[in-house]
Amino acid sequence: MKNKLISILLVAVLLSGAAVFVLVRQCKQFKEDRDKYQSNTTALLSNIKRMQVDSTTTAVDVKQLRLTLDEYKQYRAEDAKIIEKLGVKLKDLQAVAKHTVEVNAPIQAGLKDSVIVRDTLIVPVKTLAVKTPHIRINGIIENDSLHGNIHLPVNLHQAVWVEPKHKFLWWRWGVKAVHQTISSDNPYVEIKYSEMIKLEK
Template sequence: MKKALFLYALAITALLLCTLRHYRSENRRLEQNQTALTSDLHHYRTRLGEEAASAQALRLRCAEFERLRDADAERIRALGIRLRRLEAASKHVTRTEVTLRAPLGDSLLQPAAPTQDPLRRTPHEALLPDSLRRFRWSDPWVTVEGILGRDSVACRIESRDTLRQIVHRIPRRFLFIRWGTKALRQEIISSNPHTRIVYSEYIRIER
């Protein structure tokens, strides 16, 4: 009888310890999420001079992700992926801004030869410019080119960028001792110097 009571007490103690550990882990997760939601995106330059941003990761359960990020959940389903198979999801917003000066030059495009007699020109021929003006500017990341007409401009803009994402663990610290995980952070690096990262979010799905 005493042995059975001892085993019962031992099982209850183990269950209470597991429950306490679970609640402590949940409290830490919720605290980290509160910090992530209230902290701003931190911008800095890498040692290579590249634009970078740092943000703390969110740790959500599948049901929380579906409730709090319903639009993202719909897009994931549209890909044919079940949410319960999701490991992580990230979203980044960038803005590219370029200030430039480019010389103007005559293009090689010439209008069809109009009727010789100015009085007998059609209305379309009378509106044709003698020539169009072309401009072009480029660097390794952005190309801008276009043609200026009499009352309009045709323009093509091409921007090239590479975004690199690094997710890393921040350990807990006490004096010189480091252990466990205090938070997850992500670093986003843009290779385009004209680009600024204006929003970044990384969500890891907890089981």
């Protein structure tokens, strides 16, 4: 009788331990899901922070989204197809970023008289030329048509940085959010949209 009672108690303790273990793991998973949800909600609801660094450099700051690979395939299917066309396996992805830029450059240039020679025939034309550090335009106007090219050199600089969850004096710990700051060094190139997604396995 005593041995039976001890074995019942032992089974009860083992079952209780297993239940506690399962509950602790579920609690940890719930906390991770809650933190991910809060982080994504904050990232989606916060506006893109725009900065004018100097007379030619503008920047935007966005917070990182966190998605699983299946969520990325579901919500960013077009982007996933483009990545696969590049020969990158989606299962190997760590993070993805996407930026939308817009060029809005005013053009002001005088027209000059010139000539071009075609099969020994001299054809009068007008030429157009703009050359600045941020925009270069060369063109020929002939028969009310403009033929030429526009060149806008631009460097996009990307910085990924961590916003700490807790600060005390010079100590910082925990991660509140991961930010991505993108800057353009051409005043005519505006970053309209930027996003960064960390893929979790």
